[in-house]
Amino acid sequence: MSLVLQGFSVGGGIAIGRAHLVRQSMDDVVHLQLEDDAIEQEIKRFEEAIKLTRKQLEKLRISIPENAPTELGAFISLHLMLLTDVTISREPIDLIEEEHCNAEWALKIQVENLSQQFDDIEDEYLRERKQDMLQVVERIFKNLAGQNPEVGMSVDLFDETILVAHDLSPADMVYFKDNRIAAFTTDVGGLTSHTAILGKSLDLPSVIALNNGRDLIREDDWLIIDGIDGVVIVQPDDIVLTEYRQRAREYKAGLKKLEKIKKVAAQTLEGIPVDLLANIESPDDIEDVLKTGADGVGLFRSEFLFLNRDTFPTEEEQYQVYTQTIKSLKTKQLTVRTIDLGVDKNPRWFHHDQGLNPALGLTGIRLCLAEPILFRTQLRALLRASVHGDIQIMFPMISSIVELNQALSHLEIVKDQLKEEKIPFNVKIKIGTMIEIPSAALTVTSILKKVDFISIGTNDLIQYTLAVDRANTAVAHLYQSTHPAILKLVSHIIKSANKLEKPVAICGEMAGDIKLTRLLLAMGLRRFSMHPANLLAIKQRICETKLIDIEPISVKVFRTEDPDRVEELVTKMNSL
Ligand code: PEP
Ligand code: MG
Numbered sequence: 001m002s003l004v005l006q007g008f009s010v011g012g013g014i015a016i017g018r019a020h021l022v023r024q025s026m027d028d029v030v031h032l033q034l035e036d037d038a039i040e041q042e043i044k045r046f047e048e049a050i051k052l053t054r055k056q057l058e059k060l061r062i063s064i065p066e067n068a069p070t071e072l073g074a075f076i077s078l079h080l081m082l083l084t085d086v087t088i089s090r091e092p093i094d095l096i097e098e099e100h101c102n103a104e105w106a107l108k109i110q111v112e113n114l115s116q117q118f119d120d121i122e123d124e125y126l127r128e129r130k131q132d133m134l135q136v137v138e139r140i141f142k143n144l145a146g147q148n149p150e151v152g153m154s155v156d157l158f159d160e161t162i163l164v165a166h167d168l169s170p171a172d173m174v175y176f177k178d179n180r181i182a183a184f185t186t187d188v189g190g191l192t193s194h195t196a197i198l199g200k201s202l203d204l205p206s207v208i209a210l211n212n213g214r215d216l217i218r219e220d221d222w223l224i225i226d227g228i229d230g231v232v233i234v235q236p237d238d239i240v241l242t243e244y245r246q247r248a249r250e251y252k253a254g255l256k257k258l259e260k261i262k263k264v265a266a267q268t269l270e271g272i273p274v275d276l277l278a279n280i281e282s283p284d285d286i287e288d289v290l291k292t293g294a295d296g297v298g299l300f301r302s303e304f305l306f307l308n309r310d311t312f313p314t315e316e317e318q319y320q321v322y323t324q325t326i327k328s329l330k331t332k333q334l335t336v337r338t339i340d341l342g343v344d345k346n347p348r349w350f351h352h353d354q355g356l357n358p359a360l361g362l363t364g365i366r367l368c369l370a371e372p373i374l375f376r377t378q379l380r381a382l383l384r385a386s387v388h389g390d391i392q393i394m395f396p397m398i399s400s401i402v403e404l405n406q407a408l409s410h411l412e413i414v415k416d417q418l419k420e421e422k423i424p425f426n427v428k429i430k431i432g433t434m435i436e437i438p439s440a441a442l443t444v445t446s447i448l449k450k451v452d453f454i455s456i457g458t459n460d461l462i463q464y465t466l467a468v469d470r471a472n473t474a475v476a477h478l479y480q481s482t483h484p485a486i487l488k489l490v491s492h493i494i495k496s497a498n499k500l501e502k503p504v505a506i507c508g509e510m511a512g513d514i515k516l517t518r519l520l521l522a523m524g525l526r527r528f529s530m531h532p533a534n535l536l537a538i539k540q541r542i543c544e545t546k547l548i549d550i551e552p553i554s555v556k557v558f559r560t561e562d563p564d565r566v567e568e569l570v571t572k573m574n575s576l
Contacts, residue, residue, distance in 0.1 A: 014247055049144040163181055400439060435455070442489075461508065511530045
């Protein structure tokens, strides 16, 4: 019997293929009752996993670069210590022997006991070590399954594999860049979560926030993933399959048609030019950028270079990546955002306590200011690469000019060092900031006076203004880019920048949302940065727009404080 599930569409068109359930950590562990003669083998399997985990941690410890934060070595030592503790390395073996259960189940039972004991500890520091214990155990789980340590995958991937996961982290998504799959679904997530953003950049049909897809879909089920309408059809019948095959063909034909405007200038019907830039996460994305004819890269989320590895990249490694990226962009501009780690993007070597509200904690520029070596290493690499082309540097999550001044003084120190070492760099390199925190939006004029350009991060601006977690399905209906408060803020930022004649772009998801293109043009936006996959459709919309015609409706949009009325007016504006 077929089944239809509704979620949010991330894009990428339509895929038809077979489900592969992504097993994720402890929650998915099943209880197996083993025969007597299987016990010895099971214990051996557990011991092997412990051995492998120890090897991985030891390798990690010896490969820490000299300039790494000092806590890093201490944390790895702590993990090694936890691993050798009898509660983790010996007691699960006793359980396997006594209960005749599988190793995963024994470990899960043991972890539940240990978690309880940690929760009962009064000393706050010791209580918080529970997270370390869980990280160590997670490693053992993955080694037990012989899986890819990042995603929990134990099968080879094929063109028609559709991954069905409860959740995928941004780091998991990076893994898919190099591995073939047809599509993916998750049960949780919001449309501007980093997982969804990466899904878009992979241009894979994907549907998120299915709620219980992971429970309802079975391994090898045939699936249709409709990334246009956000629908997943499980075990479709022949009639539905035929219909979707036709829709997939039409979608591809539509994309092909759009390719024809690749070389057409992006300008409104009255000839006002608009810059269309691309967002990227790795140098590998440049090929797609060039294919769409983008004017350059408006946002390189450089933190993705720091994920899925055991140590942070050295200055030389980073220099090579930035150099390769700018060279492959030929004469086009590259805006590199300095690392925006924390919250959902936590490298393995990152051991800061995230607190109860990670999105309000040590993230973005705050983390860089707290880890000057990390920050300056990246700035050195970027400055050195700036001799190879038009590189701009952009700081994330700036909340005030105080933070901006601190970031700028690190930059000055690094520039002085390079001068002293006679290492060349572009002394006129342009510096900008993201405007993605309401406090920065409201004080944008003072920020603008200190930088060469700004770029509006609407994904976070919406989250922080509306107090809605961008990745939380339960509140996704409250995450509204057309909320009048958001429109007021975005319009204020654009107007302030235009007044001072400083370039302003939007690099959040609003820039690639065709529903909003006309409204943003009416606000005075002339630089849009988005996934390459959205760029030609946005260009087409710009080329069909006459600003003078949409102005009367836009005036009404900016006057109303009623979100429903905004929706109505935007629909009307788009129907002109
Ligand atoms: C944003 O917040 O809009 C943005 C572009 O940055 P990120 O999505 O990486 O947080
Ligand atoms: Mg952001």
